[in-house]
Amino acid sequence: MFSGTPLKQRWTLLNKIGRGGFGEIYSALDLETKEHVAVKMERIDRHKRALVLENSIIRRLQESKHTTKFISSGRNTEYKYIVMELLGSNLWNLKKNQPNSRFTLATTIKLSVEMISAIEDLHKIGYIHRDIKPGNFGIRNSRRSKTEEGISQSYCCIFDFGLCHKYLDSDGKVKPAREKAGFRGTARYASINSHEGMELGRRDDLLSLFYMIIEMLNGELPWHRIKNQEKIYHSKKNNTNKEMCKDLPEEFTLFFEHINGLKFEDEPNYKYLRKLLTESYIKLGFDENTKYDWEINQEVKSQKRKSQKLKLKKKNSRDSKQIISSNFLEDIDKKNEIILPSLSDNNIQQINEKQLEEADETEASSSTMEVVDSSQEEADGGMESNEFDKIFKMINEDNNSQSVSTHSGMKKTSCKCIIC
Numbered sequence: 001m002f003s004g005t006p007l008k009q010r011w012t013l014l015n016k017i018g019r020g021g022f023g024e025i026y027s028a029l030d031l032e033t034k035e036h037v038a039v040k041m042e043r044i045d046r047h048k049r050a051l052v053l054e055n056s057i058i059r060r061l062q063e064s065k066h067t068t069k070f071i072s073s074g075r076n077t078e079y080k081y082i083v084m085e086l087l088g089s090n091l092w093n094l095k096k097n098q099p100n101s102r103f104t105l106a107t108t109i110k111l112s113v114e115m116i117s118a119i120e121d122l123h124k125i126g127y128i129h130r131d132i133k134p135g136n137f138g139i140r141n142s143r144r145s146k147t148e149e150g151i152s153q154s155y156c157c158i159f160d161f162g163l164c165h166k167y168l169d170s171d172g173k174v175k176p177a178r179e180k181a182g183f184r185g186t187a188r189y190a191s192i193n194s195h196e197g198m199e200l201g202r203r204d205d206l207l208s209l210f211y212m213i214i215e216m217l218n219g220e221l222p223w224h225r226i227k228n229q230e231k232i233y234h235s236k237k238n239n240t241n242k243e244m245c246k247d248l249p250e251e252f253t254l255f256f257e258h259i260n261g262l263k264f265e266d267e268p269n270y271k272y273l274r275k276l277l278t279e280s281y282i283k284l285g286f287d288e289n290t291k292y293d294w295e296i297n298q299e300v301k302s303q304k305r306k307s308q309k310l311k312l313k314k315k316n317s318r319d320s321k322q323i324i325s326s327n328f329l330e331d332i333d334k335k336n337e338i339i340l341p342s343l344s345d346n347n348i349q350q351i352n353e354k355q356l357e358e359a360d361e362t363e364a365s366s367s368t369m370e371v372v373d374s375s376q377e378e379a380d381g382g383m384e385s386n387e388f389d390k391i392f393k394m395i396n397e398d399n400n401s402q403s404v405s406t407h408s409g410m411k412k413t414s415c416k417c418i419i420c
């Protein structure tokens with residue numbers, strides 16, 4: 001599909017990382033900075049020009065720390081494209097990888113506070129999103145959490161502005177609602193107003209966010225398995241917010257009540273919503289050091305890796321000692337003369353490194369490794385090491401032992417130690 005020629009002689013497309021209703025997203029290499037970026041493409045002949053709108057919104061949102069950094073845009077004979085900062089996983093994929101496909105309260109609240117700000121920033125420039133869903137929020141690599149100027153940026157970013165709608169007129173006033181506007185968005189997260197074909201306003205983005213929050217916490221929404229849009233609408237009507245919030249801190253009910261009480265033209269109180277969630281976060285005993293779920297998973301994984309490496313190291317060390325001591329005993333039985341491989345620290349290290357590499361590969365394909373208590377391992381290994389040292393010491397300390405190098409590089413040792 002692509003000629004392989006870098007876009008503007010600068011960005012070489014690598015892999016497809018996303019595909020949506022409006023286009024395709026690729027990771028690409030910036031030949032100038034050597035950094036990876038994201039490129040969103042849309043066919044030039046597409047009659048709905050979502051990418052043009054998206055381009056304009058991303059550029060206007062650059063003041064916000066909750067969106068991707070705009071890098072460039074352009075077109076070739078087949079495609080229009082936007083080059084932007086490459087984010088990490090979207091929230092849908094992150095949630096899917098959690099146990100029971102749900103986030104903890106701490107992670108959900110932290111993300112929600114950021115998402116409220118992202119939505120507020122978009123509203124401030126006069127647009128509503130109309131497609132708030134987990135696939136449209138991405139996590140910024142923490143490495144990039146500061147701009148070149150050193151300004152700290154948000155961890156959670158909003159993207160995909162192809163369905164946005166301008167709700168403010170040129171005087172900054174809310175445009176009057178159309179009688180019938182038609183359904184917009186993704187059925188699972190769309191507000192009831194959208195199902196009823198009403199003009200969507202700022203409240204509707206937040207109502208979609210509310211559904212997202214419930215889904216992040218419960219794993220799924222009551223209409224999760226329903227495909228038919230009409231049936232989803234009825235399920236939303238039948239499932240009261242009270243029911244959905246019943247096991248959650250009361251702040252979630254207050255959150256819903258605030259947005260549900262808004263009229264089309266009303267401005268949501270974003271600050272109040274953030275405050276509600278933050279209060280609940282503090283009450284639950286979390287603080288700024290509380291980690292996101294995937295960061296904890298990462299730590300557990302790396303702990304497992306470390307323990308596994310340690311376990312292998314100990315095993316290798318044990319094996320080499322056993323080989324040496326059993327060879328030693330066999331040989332001295334036979335002829336009062338032994339041949340010891342010259343296992344210098346270096347050799348042992350090389351063998352260990354190789355086996356550790358193999359272990360790493362094995363681990364990459366296995367997700368169910370046991371966590372080993374490394375402190376216990378340390379103690380076990382230490383004891384055997386002493387036994388090993390003892391035998392070696394006996395050999396080395398024997399005044400009568402002589403050693404000569406053979407042509408194969410092995411040490412031929414004539415031994416008269418106390419064991420013999």
Ligand SMILES: Nc1ncnc2c1ncn2[C@@H]1O[C@H](COP(=O)(O)OP(=O)(O)OP(=O)(O)O)[C@@H](O)[C@H]1O
Pocket residue numbers: 017018019020021022023024025038040068084085086087088089090131135136138159160161162
């Ligand atoms: N800047 C980015 N960095 C990393 N991944 C991205 C970026 N932009 C988009 N993606 C990935 O591509 C997916 C689709 O992107 P986007 O939602 O912008 O496309 P779309 O065609 O409008 O999709 P949809 O029709 O599903 O709304 C996202 O869910 C995300 O996983």
